[in-house]
Amino acid sequence: MAGEVLVVAEQVNSQVANVTLELLGEGKKLARKLGSPLSCFVIGHNMEAAVDAVIKAGAEKVYLADHAELAEYKTLHYRRVILDELSSWATPPHTLLMGSTTTGRDLAPRIAAFFETGLTADTIELDIGPYEHTSGIDQTKIGYFPECLYASRPSFGESLKARILGPWKDPQMATIRPGVFAKPEMLTEKPEGVEIKKVAINFQPSDYRITIKETLREIEGKIDITAADVIVAGGYGLGSADGVNLLKDLAACFENSVVGASRKIVDLGWMTYPYQVGQTGKTVRPKIYIACGISGALQHRVGMQKSELIIAINRDPDAPIFSFADQGIVGDVYHVIPEMIKQLQEKNTSKLAELKVK
Ligand SMILES: Cc1cc2nc3c(=O)[nH]c(=O)nc-3n(C[C@H](O)[C@H](O)[C@H](O)COP(=O)(O)OP(=O)(O)OC[C@H]3O[C@@H](n4cnc5c(N)ncnc54)[C@H](O)[C@@H]3O)c2cc1C
Numbered sequence: 001m002a003g004e005v006l007v008v009a010e011q012v013n014s015q016v017a018n019v020t021l022e023l024l025g026e027g028k029k030l031a032r033k034l035g036s037p038l039s040c041f042v043i044g045h046n047m048e049a050a051v052d053a054v055i056k057a058g059a060e061k062v063y064l065a066d067h068a069e070l071a072e073y074k075t076l077h078y079r080r081v082i083l084d085e086l087s088s089w090a091t092p093p094h095t096l097l098m099g100s101t102t103t104g105r106d107l108a109p110r111i112a113a114f115f116e117t118g119l120t121a122d123t124i125e126l127d128i129g130p131y132e133h134t135s136g137i138d139q140t141k142i143g144y145f146p147e148c149l150y151a152s153r154p155s156f157g158e159s160l161k162a163r164i165l166g167p168w169k170d171p172q173m174a175t176i177r178p179g180v181f182a183k184p185e186m187l188t189e190k191p192e193g194v195e196i197k198k199v200a201i202n203f204q205p206s207d208y209r210i211t212i213k214e215t216l217r218e219i220e221g222k223i224d225i226t227a228a229d230v231i232v233a234g235g236y237g238l239g240s241a242d243g244v245n246l247l248k249d250l251a252a253c254f255e256n257s258v259v260g261a262s263r264k265i266v267d268l269g270w271m272t273y274p275y276q277v278g279q280t281g282k283t284v285r286p287k288i289y290i291a292c293g294i295s296g297a298l299q300h301r302v303g304m305q306k307s308e309l310i311i312a313i314n315r316d317p318d319a320p321i322f323s324f325a326d327q328g329i330v331g332d333v334y335h336v337i338p339e340m341i342k343q344l345q346e347k348n349t350s351k352l353a354e355l356k357v358k
Pocket residue numbers: 157158234235236237238239261262263264265276277278279280281282292293294295296297298299300303313314315316319331332333334
């Protein structure tokens with residue numbers, strides 16, 4: 001049997017990060033394909049509620065490192081507890097997943113380097129499948145691998161989606177951006193029989209080379225577009241920064257709504273970076289995503305393609321966005337958006353289904 005599918009949890013103030021729950025949901029699918037258990041490594045202090053949450057999200061085994069020194073993320077301390085534990089296993093995990101967050105980007109490469117294994121960063125899709133390596137300079141790599149981690153991410157100048165495999169050594173590792181996968185349905189009760197293993201903690205003097213003086217978490221006025229139900233996003237088709245007001249007017253027709261932006265208009269200074277959706281911006285999955293004057297480049301698409309309903313407004317009928325939007329309106333944003341606002345206001349509704357855009 002293949003090794004475990006292991007999710008390394010992230011926490012802030014002892015609360016599990018959403019990305020961890022998302023990875024447990026996706027990790028479960030991989031574990032079922034492999035016939036392996038889904039496990040979760042929980043590190044922090046006073047982690048009872050966090051352990052509860054990861055079990056309710058699907059973890060079948062938990063490795064727990066609970067220590068006052070681990071309350072805040074510290075690179076060397078976290079690395080120590082993970083590697084001490086994993087290097088004692090007879091069989092390493094088959095798959096190891098972490099969020100593509102500041103913590104994940106710092107910690108995952110250290111784990112990969114220790115195991116001399118590969119790591120696919122910023123993955124947007126995961127799967128398990130076979131692979132046959134038939135040629136290459138290194139003859140030791142030739143062979144048939146029935147159970148590889150397929151980790152896909154935009155690549156090659158960001159214009160292609162590349163599937164990256166590294167079946168030669170376990171753990172096969174990937175980091176995944178928050179919001180890429182849906183959170184699993186949480187169990188209401190903790191299932192019986194989930195093993196919680198308390199891992200040994202043996203910090204070394206060298207782990208104290210870095211000290212945390214202060215943690216600043218909240219930035220005043222910080223915008224979080226990922227929490228909105230409706231995103232009205234604008235692109236270069238708005239023509240100028242003034243067009244952003246049109247987006248705001250349309251967004252105002254909906255509850256829990258926000259405006260968003262393509263990178264092109266962020267680069268132009270029409271909107272600021274916290275509003276950017278896409279590969280180098282935020283990954284969002286609102287109930288409704290209205291893309292106004294956005295062409296639908298892959299780098300934008302990967303950040304919003306999991307939205308429940310995508311509506312695209314573009315004057316070019318051949319714009320790539322129409323190939324994956326659920327509803328498309330071919331027209332000028334300066335005609336279509338005011339018409340949508342008018343009808344939404346007249347009908348006193350926020351239901352797009354009731355609109356007719358001529
Ligand atoms: C490494 C890398 C990372 C990137 N990361 C991101 C990212 O995170 N997010 C992102 O968005 N992009 C990203 N990009 C950029 C991306 O490749 C595209 O260049 C960008 O998304 C295009 O933005 P756009 O759709 O606003 O502009 P354009 O591609 O110029 O599209 C404008 C669209 O508006 C339409 N239009 C024009 N006038 C009107 C009108 N009056 N009414 C209606 N429609 C109109 C046009 O037909 C066109 O389809 C990245 C690129 C690279 C190389």
